[in-house]
Amino acid sequence: MTTMTRVPASRQPETTPLWLKLSSYLVLSDDEKLYLSELEKTIVKQPPRSDLLQQGERYRDVRIIRDGWAIRHKALPDGRRQVVNFVLPGDIIGMYCTLFESADHSVTTLTQVEVASFPPERIGELFRSFPRLAAALAWSGAREEAMVAERLLSLGRRTALERTAHLIVELLRRLSVVNMAADGHFVLPVTQEILADALGLSIVHINRTLRRLRDSGLIELNGQRITVNDVRQLASVGQFDELYLHLIRAPRRLERTFSDNRSPRSGGRDEQAKA
Amino acid sequence: MTTMTRVPASRQPETTPLWLKLSSYLVLSDDEKLYLSELEKTIVKQPPRSDLLQQGERYRDVRIIRDGWAIRHKALPDGRRQVVNFVLPGDIIGMYCTLFESADHSVTTLTQVEVASFPPERIGELFRSFPRLAAALAWSGAREEAMVAERLLSLGRRTALERTAHLIVELLRRLSVVNMAADGHFVLPVTQEILADALGLSIVHINRTLRRLRDSGLIELNGQRITVNDVRQLASVGQFDELYLHLIRAPRRLERTFSDNRSPRSGGRDEQAKA
């Protein structure tokens, strides 16, 4: 709402990345805002290259990333590795911890990361007392799946150049939502090895591919800063269609389905059950 | 439970594939069973090769597959296509229709398919009145994501032979849950083109790969019937680790989180706010 600084943004309690992200989906009430900030109360800092979660490990708390980057990845017994997705500020880890016994993937930090965590039991509470907020979190989780499916399309059917372009545009879009990208540039705290693992390529080939993108003037790289000179064109190279990011606001039927029609108090907005 | 026939299994109302699948995760009460069968009341048959959902289309009802196979796939503007997952009896389509405006993928039947459908609004009702059932459905959805992530690992880091072996074992495991596979054989109503699109390979190469699997005696193909002679060995070729299928029963904390602690009776709903 107010113009945003690019600072880690945790001055005012309510503008955490998660809040920003959810707000892009639906307008949150003050109650909801407050409850959300409750969830982000217990905060810890994790050093770079440390595991937030390990494949096979039992799930523990739910974690909210407040600052920094991480990767979600899976490994084969012989060491080959696939990065499933990048975990950015505003993303949630272990949302399914209530449903699954143990994790089928690892999450490892790339930079120093600030995480909030809360016990899984609160999810039940959330669904009961703040159904719209719960719906927004479900949206965030469903979007995650959509991103993985899109990456699958990339690995299966896009060439190395297309994949790489696609990923860059995706990151740009995602980071914009949490005010971490401006005019097409952002910090990409990632080695080429990690890019390779994300795109199913060899490290040498990712290097070649980045070179081609640079040579064609589509992007610039200075250290960890990447600049996209012409987003439209890069998107077209990557056949990027942002439909899968589901960035549009919640459909009207969401209110019908998830509005809290049980507590006339607290939730404060209407009820009027249907059918 | 009782010994199972391989018949479509819809004689007794409660043993639908979805019920079977969810029961493998948690024991459902009679109320829950009943409500589930309510959801499967409106039934329609779809011919083979027809769309249940089209990329870009607005979401409509939630659909439960009761019989037959379909694929969930995404296409690039130039026609290249990736099959994201196979949709089997007991699977659900459009679970996120409340959250998203329009679909980012298509679903197309491979065989004749029997689908039940219900309006998205009932999901809210479900979460309020039958939280354990809702949790089981959430489990099913989360598992879906896990499968896509595992396929991503396949496309990114497994060879054609490994991928193919992996997929076959996965299908075998999934079909077993709904009693559609016995002693390592099942019906695979799929052309090689579709396998190719699922595994990110060319149709010619999938053909070569199946040949290798047959020549090595790991599988047999007779028309659409596939027989896995040695599951252990095939799983080992595909580096298959079923952790990602999350086939184990619900963790204990699920009950703590989702048990309906609001209604001592059955359908009643109400409250006791938190904090």
Added chain:
DNA sequence: CTGGCCGATTAACCTATGTTGTAGCCGCCT
């Protein structure tokens, strides 16, 4: 200052997989 390590970069070479084209089979329509 210096050695060691990590990551980026490039060249040369190799191979898994893609492409193109042909043939055979089977079921189905007329």
Added chain:
DNA sequence: AGGCGGCTACAACATAGGTTAATCGGCCAG
């Protein structure tokens, strides 16, 4: 009966991307 379309099968050839190996620069510990 003939022919057509969809699918499998395979051979021959082409290439995107993998592998290996060498170099270079930056950073840090001693």
